Amino acid sequence: MSNLIKREIESPNERQNRHKAMEAIKVLNDLREGFKVPPQSMEYFYNLFEEVYCHQKALHKGKVKVGTMCIQIPSEIIYALDGVPIRLCNGFYTDDEIGSDFLPQKACPLVKASVGHLASQNITDKPDMIYSPTTCDQKTKAGSTIEGFGYDVVDVNFPRTKESEISREFFRRSIREFSADLSSKMGKKLSKKNLKAAISKIGYAQSLYHRLSEFRKSSAVPILGNDMFLVTNAFFFDKIDNWIGACEKLVSELEQRVKDEVHVAGKVSPRIVYTGSPPIFPNYKIPLIIEESDAIIVADETCSSNRMFNDRVAVDEWFVNDMVDSLADKYLKACTCPVFTKNDDRIRRIIELVRSYSADGVIYQAFAGCTVYELEQRSVLEAMEKAGISILYIESDYSPSQHGQLSTRVEAFVESLKIKNRKRS
Amino acid sequence: MKSKIKDLINNMNLAKVRFWTQLVTFVLFVYGGYFAIDLGSELPIFACPYNGESAGACYLIPLQHQLSMPAKVLLGGAGISVIVGLLTFLFWFIFLNKAWCGYACPIGTFQDWLTWLRKSMGIRYSTYTQNQFEKLSKIKYILLAIVLLVPLLMGVGALDSDWSAAFCKICPARIISPMFSGDLSQWAIDFSSITAMVLTSIGMIFAGLFLAGSFVKKRFFCFFCPMSALHYIFSSFAFVQLKKDGSKCTRCGDCYSVCDMQIKDIADDVTSTNILRDDCIMCLKCVAACPEDDALHFDIFNVKAFSSTKEGFEKRMGIEKPKGDRDE
Numbered sequence: 001m002s003n004l005i006k007r008e009i010e011s012p013n014e015r016q017n018r019h020k021a022m023e024a025i026k027v028l029n030d031l032r033e034g035f036k037v038p039p040q041s042m043e044y045f046y047n048l049f050e051e052v053y054c055h056q057k058a059l060h061k062g063k064v065k066v067g068t069m070c071i072q073i074p075s076e077i078i079y080a081l082d083g084v085p086i087r088l089c090n091g092f093y094t095d096d097e098i099g100s101d102f103l104p105q106k107a108c109p110l111v112k113a114s115v116g117h118l119a120s121q122n123i124t125d126k127p128d129m130i131y132s133p134t135t136c137d138q139k140t141k142a143g144s145t146i147e148g149f150g151y152d153v154v155d156v157n158f159p160r161t162k163e164s165e166i167s168r169e170f171f172r173r174s175i176r177e178f179s180a181d182l183s184s185k186m187g188k189k190l191s192k193k194n195l196k197a198a199i200s201k202i203g204y205a206q207s208l209y210h211r212l213s214e215f216r217k218s219s220a221v222p223i224l225g226n227d228m229f230l231v232t233n234a235f236f237f238d239k240i241d242n243w244i245g246a247c248e249k250l251v252s253e254l255e256q257r258v259k260d261e262v263h264v265a266g267k268v269s270p271r272i273v274y275t276g277s278p279p280i281f282p283n284y285k286i287p288l289i290i291e292e293s294d295a296i297i298v299a300d301e302t303c304s305s306n307r308m309f310n311d312r313v314a315v316d317e318w319f320v321n322d323m324v325d326s327l328a329d330k331y332l333k334a335c336t337c338p339v340f341t342k343n344d345d346r347i348r349r350i351i352e353l354v355r356s357y358s359a360d361g362v363i364y365q366a367f368a369g370c371t372v373y374e375l376e377q378r379s380v381l382e383a384m385e386k387a388g389i390s391i392l393y394i395e396s397d398y399s400p401s402q403h404g405q406l407s408t409r410v411e412a413f414v415e416s417l418k419i420k421n422r423k424r425s
Numbered sequence: 426m427k428s429k430i431k432d433l434i435n436n437m438n439l440a441k442v443r444f445w446t447q448l449v450t451f452v453l454f455v456y457g458g459y460f461a462i463d464l465g466s467e468l469p470i471f472a473c474p475y476n477g478e479s480a481g482a483c484y485l486i487p488l489q490h491q492l493s494m495p496a497k498v499l500l501g502g503a504g505i506s507v508i509v510g511l512l513t514f515l516f517w518f519i520f521l522n523k524a525w526c527g528y529a530c531p532i533g534t535f536q537d538w539l540t541w542l543r544k545s546m547g548i549r550y551s552t553y554t555q556n557q558f559e560k561l562s563k564i565k566y567i568l569l570a571i572v573l574l575v576p577l578l579m580g581v582g583a584l585d586s587d588w589s590a591a592f593c594k595i596c597p598a599r600i601i602s603p604m605f606s607g608d609l610s611q612w613a614i615d616f617s618s619i620t621a622m623v624l625t626s627i628g629m630i631f632a633g634l635f636l637a638g639s640f641v642k643k644r645f646f647c648f649f650c651p652m653s654a655l656h657y658i659f660s661s662f663a664f665v666q667l668k669k670d671g672s673k674c675t676r677c678g679d680c681y682s683v684c685d686m687q688i689k690d691i692a693d694d695v696t697s698t699n700i701l702r703d704d705c706i707m708c709l710k711c712v713a714a715c716p717e718d719d720a721l722h723f724d725i726f727n728v729k730a731f732s733s734t735k736e737g738f739e740k741r742m743g744i745e746k747p748k749g750d751r752d753e
Contacts, residue, residue, distance in 0.1 A: 163693070165555040168678075196743075203744035210735055244747070314679035314714040314742060319549050326682055333692070334677035345676050348695065352672055 013122040017056060019094040024053035027282040031226055034292065037264060039223055039257065041250040045230045048238060049281060058124040059239055060084045064186060067127025067151075069114070069143065070135045071303045072158055072335065074327040076313070077179050079240065080198035081186045086127050087236035089304065090114040091280030093398040102145050103138070108369040109398040110280065111138040118146050125237065127151070129185060131178060133158040136339045136372050154181060161341045162332055175328035176321075195323045199313055205240065208247040209309035215254045216298045217357050222257035223250075224264050225274060225297020226287050232305040233281045265296035270417035272297045273353045275346075275380070276365040277373050278304035283398050286365045289407045295414045299357040301350050307336060338372035346376070347383040354389050360417045361390035363410070368397045390417060434730070436737045439713040443528065447537065450529040454480050455605045467513035469521075470530035471652060473602035475593075475611060483598070484514040485572050485652060489590050493576035515659060522663035523656050523701060526647060527708030531605075532598045536639040536646060543640050551641045558687055561648055562704055568592065569651035587620035594624035597635035597646065643685040647706055657703040666724045667707060671695030673720035680711035680721060691721075713741050 010018070028046050031038065051057040066083040068075075075085040090096075090113035099107075099116025117123065118130075129152040132143035140155075147153040157174040159167035183189055209232065215222050231250065234243055272290055274297045279287050290297060300306050311334030315326045336346035350362060362384060366373035377393050384391040392413040396406060453462065454472040457480020464481035466474070474482040491507045492499070499507070518525065526533050543550070553561060575591040578584045593599050600611040614629060615621040638645035647653060674695050681692035686704040691711050694700065700721070701707070712721045715733030722732040 165689070169554075197747070200742075200744050201747040203739065203742060204747055207735070207739050207744060241747070311675055311677040312679065312716040312738060312742070314683055314716070314738070316683040316710070316714075317544055317550065319547070321549055326679075329678045329682050334675050336675075344695075348672065349675060355672075 013120065016094055016098070016120055016122055020092050021054040023092055023094060023282045024049060027284050027288070030288060031224070031230065035224060035264060037262060038227060039250060039253050041246065041253045042223075042227050042230070044246040044249070045227070045234055048234055049230065052124065052237065053282070056124045059237065060086075060125050065125050065127045066182065067130035069130060069132040069139055071308055071337075072133040072135060072331045073131045073156060073178070074175065074331055076195065076198040076202050076327055077175075077182065077190065077324070079201065080190055080194040081179075081182055081188050083182065083186060084125075084239075086125055088114050088118065088127065088130065089236070089278065089280050090117045091283035091398070092117065093283070093400065095120070096398040103142070106369050108136075108138050108277075108371075109283075109367050110277065110370065111142050112369075113398060115142050115145055118151065119149055121149070129154065129182075131156050131182075135337060136370075138369075138371075154178075159332070160339055162335065163342065168329065168332065171332040172325045172328040175331070176324055179324055190320050190324070192318060192320055192323075195320055196318055199315070199323060199327070201240065201244075203312060205235070205244055205247070206309045206312060208244065208251055211251050212247065212254065213299065213306075215258050218258050219358075220258065220261040220263035221265060221271070221296050221298055222254045222262055224291055225272070225300065226284055226291055228297070229279050229284060229287060229300075229305055230281065232308060235308065236280075236304075265291070266294055268418055268421065270295045270360040270414055270421065271358060273299045273301065273350060273357065273359045273362045274365070275301040275350055275362060277367040277370045278302040279365075280304050285398075285403075286363070286394060286396055286406065286410070289403070289410045290363060290414070293407060293411045293414045295410075295417070298359055299353040301336065301346065301353060303337060306353075310334070338376040343376060343379070347380055350380065351383070351387050351389065354387075360421060361392065361413065363413070364391055364393045366393070366395055368395050390420070432736070435732055435734045436740050437731075438741060439709060440741075443708065446528050447534040451531050451534045454529070454531045455602070457481070465513065467510055467517060469514055469518040469525045469652065469656060471532040471596075471598040471602070471650075472530075473532075473596075473598045475599045476602040476606055476608065478606045479602070483652070484510070484655075485592060485596075486590065488514075489572060489576045489592060491576075492573065493579040493589060495582075496580045499580055515662070518656065518659060519663045520665070522660055522665045522667075522707060523653070523705050524665060524707040524709075525656070526650075526653060526706035530652075532601065533644065533647060533706060535601065536644050539636070539639045540643050548641075550643055552687060553642075555689070564649045565651050565654040565703075568649060569654040571595075572651050572655075585620070587618045588624075591624060592651065594621070595627045595631055597628070597632040600628060600632035601635065644706060647686065648704060653706070654703060660701055661699065664726055665707075665730075666699060666727075667701045667705065667709075667712075668698050668722050668724050669694070669700040670698070670720050670722075673717045675717060677716070679714045679716060683710045683714040685710065714738070 028050055032046055064083045065086050066078045067086050067088045069088055078085040089110055092113055095116035096109045096113040098120055099112030102115050102119060103112050130146060131154050133156040134140040135158050143153050143155055156178050159170050161167050179190055272295045274287060287297060311330055313326050313330045315323050336349050364380060366377060381391055381393060456478050458478035462480040466482035466487045467484045468481045469484060471483050472479050472481050487510050491510060494503050572592045575588055579588055603611050615625040635646050676692055678692045681689055684691055686706060688702050688704055690702055691700055709723055712723055712731055712733050715721045716735055716738040718734050719732045722729045724730060
């Protein structure tokens with residue numbers, strides 16, 4: 001009797017994988033099929049995300065994986081020491097729910113998801129060590145929670161007033177300490193040669209991003225904002241050489257598309273600059289709503305995308321210490337994260353993006369619980385009003401609910417931009 | 426065609442261009458005398474005539490000389506000579522602005538060569554802290570005051586003739602420059618009077634500090650240079666300017682970190698368009714190290730002659746396609 005029906009009980013990990021695969025494939029299918037003409041070279045990225053998040057493919061077997069909790073850990077140094085940086089910022093609702101057991105209910109979903117993912121121990125490219133920069137309160141405190149799960153977590157001191165010379169000196173020291181720590185763990189020394197090569201490699205990856213962005217300035221936009229988020233998101237965990245190869249192909253395809261004036265949106269689709277809490281795969285909730293509402297994201301100001309690639313490292317004398325200091329400067333001085341006391345730079349960046357990408361409006365998303373973005377909303381809105389730029393502020397989280405009210409608000413905003421454009425022309 | 430030339434300039438290897446320009450100007454100003462070149466004595470650089478082969482003279486020499494005339498003479502007809510001297514100095518100055526420091530001053534060039542020497546020995550440069558910087562960068566105004574006030578005090582009879590060319594006596598260029606043509610005689614203390622003895626001793630100390638200082642600190646002496654202070658008074662009249670478009674600046678600090686003079690405003694000030702500061706030597710390394718299109722630019726008659734560009738930045742920082750293993 002009993003062998004007629006074979007029942008297997010799904011383990012928690014299997015269930016987690018299944019749920020995550022569902023979340024992932026839904027977004028991927030939306031991107032693959034929900035829009036007109038995605039670039040062919042995007043196939044690499046769709047497949048990559050499917051392999052990693054639906055089939056749990058490990059990419060870095062045999063390599064030392066260095067987890068980073070935030071953008072401020074120089075990946076150049078990790079690559080120079082033969083490690084692989086894995087950015088642990090997470091976008092899964094499934095993991096967010098697991099994380100809710102460890103953090104306050106009103107905490108940021110991104111931090112909860114990152115913690116939940118690590119708590120589950122169900123990680124394909126499991127980090128051998130984790131560096132946690134003391135950026136926002138929640139990430140800072142998450143470090144010790146994660147340590148409790150048995151990970152090797154090292155806090156990296158990060159200052160909160162970036163204007164002052166003290167902060168600059170402070171973070172330089174902090175990064176020197178980080179490189180010494182990593183260097184001893186890896187049993188390898190930073191040298192002029194390996195660090196310069198790593199800086200040059202990341203610099204080249206950045207230049208590809210800049211070229212991709214340049215295409216989005218044209219009136220016929222050759223790529224969706226969501227696709228771009230996917231490309232930059234892949235940089236969190238992909239093999240860097242593969243990523244570079246795939247981006248080179250994308251660059252040449254988009255170059256052709258710009259020549260042929262291929263436009264992925266409608267003729268009157270408003271151009272949007274996206275800012276706020278970072279959309280991290282598969283939480284493309286708001287970006288998808290935007291582009292499904294007949295608008296197109298032409299640029300963004302987020303730490304999962306623009307902020308990761310925009311600013312470059314300049315070195316005057318190529319000694320190891322100079323390179324390390326310059327790296328520290330780049331990760332501090334150019335950063336427009338809202339954790340800083342003042343943040344005129346972020347406002348100036350948004351306005352500059354609106355101008356240079358001829359955008360019609362800005363959409364500012366903050367995760368409910370992402371205090372710093374919530375706090376900064378007021379000043380950004382004020383500044384945009386002053387500059388005469390339309391802006392919509394939305395609060396959201398990782399849950400699959402609220403879709404209706406969010407899309408209504410976004411659609412209304414997009415519609416108002418269209419009317420404005422019509423009046424102008 | 427026009428855009429091609431523009432790209433060529435914006436993508437140039439500034440370090441190389443500067444090296445060769447400096448070499449040529451160094452030869453011109455230090456050894457010009459051998460070719461019977463004489464550019465007069467109102468040059469806005471430390472071309473020191475204590476070196477017999479110099480092709481001209483630093484303006485501070487005639488300036489001190491003229492101001493030391495008895496007050497009556499100075500306020501009479503001789504005042505004209507002061508004005509003519511100043512106008513001649515300005516004539517030279519307005520062409521290059523502070524780029525005289527970064528591209529033509531032999532003493533500046535010599536410091537860059539000491540920097541090169543240090544670099545090739547694998548020694549890292551030193552910097553001042555922000556506090557030290559703020560204090561030290563005022564010294565050049567004190568030295569400028571010495572250049573101007575000591576001769577005037579001589580003119581009214583408050584100081585005796587031992588104070589003549591007082592700044593030259595303490596100036597390291599007086600001691601260093603003649604060495605370029607093999608003359609070491611300035612490495613001496615003048616015992617003719619107590620004043621001369623004290624001043625020339627200070628000069629020896631300054632020269633020693635100059636050599637040691639510029640070995641460890643990029644453009645060590647330029648912080649203290651009274652000529653640089655004098656330049657700054659007139660810099661806004663010059664034909665060439667260093668400009669900044671703050672809206673394009675992300676304050677990443679790349680310009681600041683390559684600045685030999687540690688000028689913080691270059692990175693942090695996003696409101697001024699004229700970003701030339703008193704310590705600036707207009708070497709344009711900041712423009713070369715800026716990764717934003719047109720955020721920093723060097724203008725000739727308000728036309729952008731050399732602008733920061735992404736492409737130029739990548740070329741100069743040696744960013745190129747890496748050789749890596751890809752899975753196909």
